[in-house]
Amino acid sequence: MPAAALSRSSHQLTDTSDMLMNAQSRPVGPDPAPSEVLLSARDVTLQYKTPDHLVTATWRVSFDVHVGDRFVLLGPSGCGKSTLLKCVGGFLPPAEGRVWLNNKEITAPGPDRMMVFQEFDQLLPWKTVLENVMYPMQVSRRFPKSEIRSRALQCIEKISLSKFTDAFPHMLSGGMKQRVAIARALAMEPAMLLMDEPFASLDALTRRAMQLEVLRLWDETAFTMLFVTHSIEEALIVGSRILVLTPHPGQVRAELDASGLGPDAVSTRKFQDLQREIEDMLFNRTGDRADD
């Protein structure tokens, strides 16, 4: 059946249930042993200059991301998570401090850092799924021309959308669009995948399916990911390391090891203890708890 003939609602049903089945049949493997530093941020203060104000988004933030990390930036709304991602993406220079990728200071955007956004409209609407995935490879000339199509098709297969290769973005559900955006980014084989609340606009079931999908893809391809969220549960499911930021302007509150958790650990003691520890940090709760 041509992709165009499928209704939007049937896409969505296939989308989520297929993803859940896929993800369940491929459990997340163990996190790799600590390896070399890929990204270093040191004392990074980020500011926006508006005609009336100087907005300080982050204040002297430092962290290291290692190769293969699923590194999460977690914090309340307005603490500067997206701004930090923009800085790593090379779109906003630090007012103070420096950021290095592979020992080279970041001064501009580059194909070694691909970004996936929250919005569903990040795909080019006049291009098909295949054309969207091919596009950055064509523009960047990162790969030989002869390889681009087969690389794109491989990535589309990885996200289980081979049936939708010739579909246009308006024919896809929100979850499917996000999967195409992820495939498009991964096709570039970036040193780091930057994800800015990529699942925040999805319904709860699709959001969980997408979290599992990302873990499955990571398990298969072992990319390095910098992932922004303000959901504590999402951070613990998706992340191997979590940087907790304070409210505006964001400063480092703590860095936590969340390796080996994943979706199956949601009801475990370790998961719930970490969840509570982060809630206490974010809501500034101190002292004895009635249930302790």
Ligand SMILES: Nc1ncnc2c1ncn2[C@@H]1O[C@H](COP(=O)(O)OP(=O)(O)OP(=O)(O)O)[C@@H](O)[C@H]1O
């Ligand atoms: N283009 C801009 N011009 C001026 N101020 C900005 C701009 N973008 C963001 N800010 C401000 O910088 C601060 C950090 O914003 P940022 O979007 O990075 O936070 P965030 O943690 O990602 O929030 P959220 O979770 O709500 O997306 C906020 O105070 C915000 O109002």
